[in-house]
Amino acid sequence: MQTHEIRDRFTQHFVNAGHQAVPSASLILDDPTLLFVNAGMVPFKPYFLGQQNPPFPSGTATSIQKCVRTLDIEEVGITTRHNTFFQMAGNFSFGQYFKEGAIKHAWSLLTGPTDDGGFGLDPERLWVTVYLTDDEAAEIWEKEIGVPAERIQRLGMEDNYWSMGIPGPCGPCSEIYYDRGPEYGAEGGPEADDNRYLEIWNLVFMEFERGAGDKKGNFELVGELPQKNIDTGMGIERVACILQGVENVYETDLLRPVIDVAEAVTGAVYGKEHESDVRFRVIADHSRTAMMLILDGVSPSNEGRGYILRRLLRRIVRSARLLGAQGETLGRFMDTIMDTMTPSFPEIAANRERISRSAVNEEKAFLKTLESGTALFDRTAAGVRESGAAVLGGHDAFELHDTYGFPIDLTLEMAAEAGLEVDMAGFDLEMKQQRERAKADNKAKKHGHVDESVYREWVDNNPTVFTGYSELTGDATVIGLVKDGVSVTSAAAGDEVEIILDATPMYAESGGQMADRGTLTAGDALIEIRDVQRVAKRVSLHKATVVSGGIELGTTVTAQVDGGWRHGAQQAHSATHLIHAALRQVLGPTAVQAGSLNRPGYLRFDFNYTEQLSDEQMSEIATIANQAVDADWAVNTVETSLEQGKAMGATALFGENYGDVVRVVEIGGPFSMELCGGTHVARSSQIGPVAVLGESSVGSGARRIEAYSGMDAFSYFSKEAALVSGVASQLKAKSSDLPDRIAQLTERLKSAEKEIAQLHQAQLMSRTGELVDQATQVGQFTVIALKLSDGISAGDLRTVATDLKGRIRDRAGVVVLASADAGSGKVPFIVGATEQAVAAGVKSGDLVKLLGQYVDGRGGGKADLAQGSGSDAAGVDAGLAAVRDALAGM
Incomplete structure (x- = not known):
């Protein structure tokens, strides 16, 4: 039985029982407690908490909710039981039925004949568990359903008491297990072996509200819910394993095709050895999760949800390369998983190009990162092992992260594979000093539900x-x-x-x-x-x-209402629709909205796109938008059903949950048609001019356009015109001649700067003879350690150091120079060592790091030449002295 048929049978079973079918919510909800929807009941939480009455006439509902859990990403593939994405089928009752009803509904579907819409499972292979003190549920299972007492087990808080892990609804639960047979483990039911006995359904008898606590079970009950509710969850993937007769979820019709493609592109074979199997499973699991996240509007980035997506995609790429893949692979994985998932999620079909492009562009960027970062890691790890140590330094881990874009979790994985640990305390200290960037799944703080x-x-x-x-x-x-x-x-x-x-x-x-x-x-x-x-x-x-x-x-x-405020906001909102329509004309239908802000006179529009827009494209977008203003089109609105609105061709916003009745805003017929509840001008001409300010990146795969509308646009154009007029007057040129005139001046300026730089360098080089005379003997080394005059750039410093090193190449010589670059406010410094000095044990990179400690800086390089930059010129003298002392001690 295919997975999409399992989904259909589940939904139809409960619809026949009077439940209202509710579509899956987006993985992204406006809920401060969650990064992603992680349980089937999340969209129903306000009804369970009594904050709202359920909008279902029957007081019951059923859904198949897409869920993502990311706390155990590292466990994916190590066992066959962890998935980051899963489908949770559930039935819900808001005070209509309780334990007996929930148990009977589940049992009849699981054991009902397939010809009657059931799953046809053998009742003799089903076991159940109940909470330790739940005599009522145990009695229903035994007396009403007929499950023998020996197949009913009582388990404690960890296993049979449900909550979301945060303050909110909770209650005892009863779980249904399927006995896969003696070949999978020991007899004795779920309490003896939960690998042989596979949990497939959890029935939660929700009747209490829990308070704060740091662990599951370590919390107090703060009261009863307004009514007794039912929340159940049947794992679609686990039931598919049983009905398809396969070992695990990776063998089902949804994920096995991805593994087959991975075998084809890598040359490796699944099922031969554990380490390779883990990588195959990571590819399959993460491909599906990443695809579903992109479908719901997430773009790769360095924080929040985007960081989770980036992490998943990069783990896929690295796993494929470790299996032997060459070049790009994500496109094939994405195509395959979209093929297997489309029967269950038809909306994938309309978004294939966008999903594929987002993933492939992230792969291209990461392959460059992977190449340079892996080489650096290998060199660093080899050096650690040669020294006899077993810990990769925090600074090295940070350099991989900060300079090469190498995620710290990837460094940790590679270090573990190399038999090394990572100095995370040192890494965290570097992070705190340099920038605030941390993994989102560790930083996402969970709070109790907002009390509404x-x-x-x-x-x-x-x-x-x-x-x-x-x-x-x-x-x-x-x-x-x-x-x-x-x-x-x-x-x-x-x-x-x-x-x-x-x-x-x-x-x-x-x-x-x-x-x-x-x-x-x-x-x-x-x-x-x-x-x-x-x-x-x-x-x-x-x-x-x-x-x-x-x-x-x-x-x-x-x-x-403040009429001026509303008028300006309406102009900006209507202008946003014009910008969106113009974007789709210029870039194609995959350039879809990812967010917007409209305030009087100003708009910003975020959209999913992976490339910087050219000046020509920006000009075309601005022209199309203003042509729409000039066309004086009527702005029409109509209220209709969501299905009819989509049938009309109205564009919907990803991640937005629309009601049954939607409002379609149409400007210029097919030019712009969107689902939108905002307020708008009556005719496009009332928007006034639209001044497109520019576009920028707001994360990988996401761009932002900003613009003014109405009088704000007019003021912007007026200021620009005044500026151009002023420049033309200064240069004594016509406005139309300004580009050529400025280009000429720029070229002359570059030529003059180049000539000055050559003169400056010649002046510096003329002094190197004097600097050699200032060399001193420090132990076995001839040392030139000097603070040069201010104004010498890092490039000039390198030129002087290289020349000085050449002048003392016949000795064990070390050159240490520092300056203060007034132009940048930085303190550049450099260390160079001759061949004899390197042979004697000098490592320029170590000396640069030592000097950096005194000038609030850092740097690195090779044994014969290393360079760095700091910000505290007052520490230069002490830093030079520290380098001399280090050389004296060698």
């Missing part, structure tokens, strides 16, 4: 009606006041308060458009609204300051 229960009454019963599409002023009734997280009945002058109205013309921040500003008035009361935010996409919270008078529940107020 104070808003539940309004979310469930009194959602805010937004009237701002058609009016900027309107009367409304105050139906809620929240101060410092507590519901109150009134607010006085000077209070900071959140105000909930039954209706509002003020736009709440959403879709990149900043919230409206405005006022509420009632009699002598004046309230300033500085921000509007939404709760559960249903209630508008007006963040307010009571300027004068007071306000109470039930007060009728007049809400007034």
Whole structure:
């Protein structure tokens, strides 16, 4: 039975039982507790917590949620049980049924005949576990289902009590296991061997809320949930193993094809030896996870979710190379995994090119990093072993990371393979001193859920009606006041308060458009609204300051939007749609939106693209956008179903979860059509001019365009025109002649600078004879250790040092020079050693590092020549003295 059929059977089983089928949420949710969705119940958490009533008429739901867990990336492939991406099939009840219903639903699907839509598993091979004190569940299994008592085992908190690991809902659970047979391990049920007895379904009886704790089980129960709920999770991949008769998830129809391709491109064979098998599994697992992350809008970067993606892709590349692959491989892996996953996730088909391009470009960049970084690592590791040590220095690990872009986890892996440890304390110290860059899966801080229960009454019963599409002023009734997280009945002058109205013309921040500003008035009361935010996409919270008078529940107020603010925001938002449409015309349909910000007169637009845009492309984008303004197209909106909106050709934002009813904004017919809930101008001409400022990188595979609109664009153009006019006047040239005139001046300046540099170098070289005379004998070495006059650059310093080293090449000579470069504010320094000095044990790189300690700098190089740079010129003399002392002691 193919995996997509397993998914279909699961969904249909629960739909037939009255559950509402809910599509999988994006892997990226607006949840401060999670980097990615990591459990099937995550999208339903507000309903379990009682913050919102479930929007399902039956009070039950079913879903197959895509999940990613990254805490055990290093374990992937070592065993066959760890996957970073998995599909969690679940059924959920919000107070409708509890333990008996959940158990019967699961059992009937697992053991039901395949002809009737079941999975047809042998009941005699199923075991169950319950929580130690859960007599009720044990009795249901034995008396209602007929599972023999000897196949019902009681386990403790670690195994049979569920929570997300953070404050939130929790409860005892009952797990269902499949006995794979004696060839897989010892008899005795799950408590004896959880390799033979494979867990396939977890039924969570959610009835409590837990508090903070540092370990699973080490927490207190802070109370009962408003109602008893059911949250179950069946592992699609594990059931596929059983129904397809394969050893593990890597042998199923989803992942085995990737391993087959990996065999073809590497020449290695899967199943022959453990170390190679681990690499094959890493390729298969990470290819799928990376593909799904890119599908949901993640781009490789050095922080957060993007760092996780980058780490996965780089592990694939390195694993393939260790198996024998030459050149690029990610394109083939991505094509294969997209083929196997498309039947379950049809949206992959429309995004194949974007996914492949993002992965392949990351591979190209990493192959360069891998080549240079691996060579440096091999040299460094060899030196460590030759010295008899077993620890790779923290500075060396940091240099790999900072200079060569080598991830520290990759250094750790390679060090382990070489039988070495890494001085992580030293690495962390270097990181703290130089820059703040850390692995996101270690830095992502988990917190308890945001308590929105104070808003539940309004979310469930009194959602805010937004009237701002058609009016900027309107009367409304105050139906809620929240101060410092507590519901109150009134607010006085000077209070900071959140105000909930039954209706509002003020736009709440959403879709990149900043919230409206405005006022509420009632009699002598004046309230300033500085921000509007939404709760559960249903209630508008007006963040307010009571300027004068007071306000109470039930007060009728007049809400007034700041018209100038709204007009500017609408211009920017509509201009964003034009920029998006122009981008797609110029770059193609794969240049899709990855985020935006619109405030009055200004917009920024992030999009997935891997290459810097040319001046010609930028000019074309600006021209197309302004032509759309000049066309004076009507801006039309229509509310329709999500399916119909997509059928109309409307562009949707990746990672956004749309409701059943969506708003389509259309400008110029097919020119621009997007799903958007924001406010817009009535006609494109009202946007005014659009001034495209430029574009830049915001991470690997992501670019950003910034622009002004309306009067801000006009002001920008006016300032630019004044600047050009001023330059033309200074150069006594026409504006049209400025490019040629500036090019001529630039060429003359370069020529003059080159001539000055040659004269400067000649002057320096004329002094080298004098510098040789300042050599001193330090032990067995002839040493020239000097601080030269300020203003000598690092390049000049290298020229002088090389010349001096040549003048004393017949001796065991060492040249140590430092200066202060006024132009850069740096303190360049260099150490050179003759052949005799190197033979006597001098290592210029070590001496450079020693000198660097005194000038707040660092550097490196070879034994005969090394160079560095610092920032504290006051330490030069002490640094030179330290180098002399080191040479004297040799």
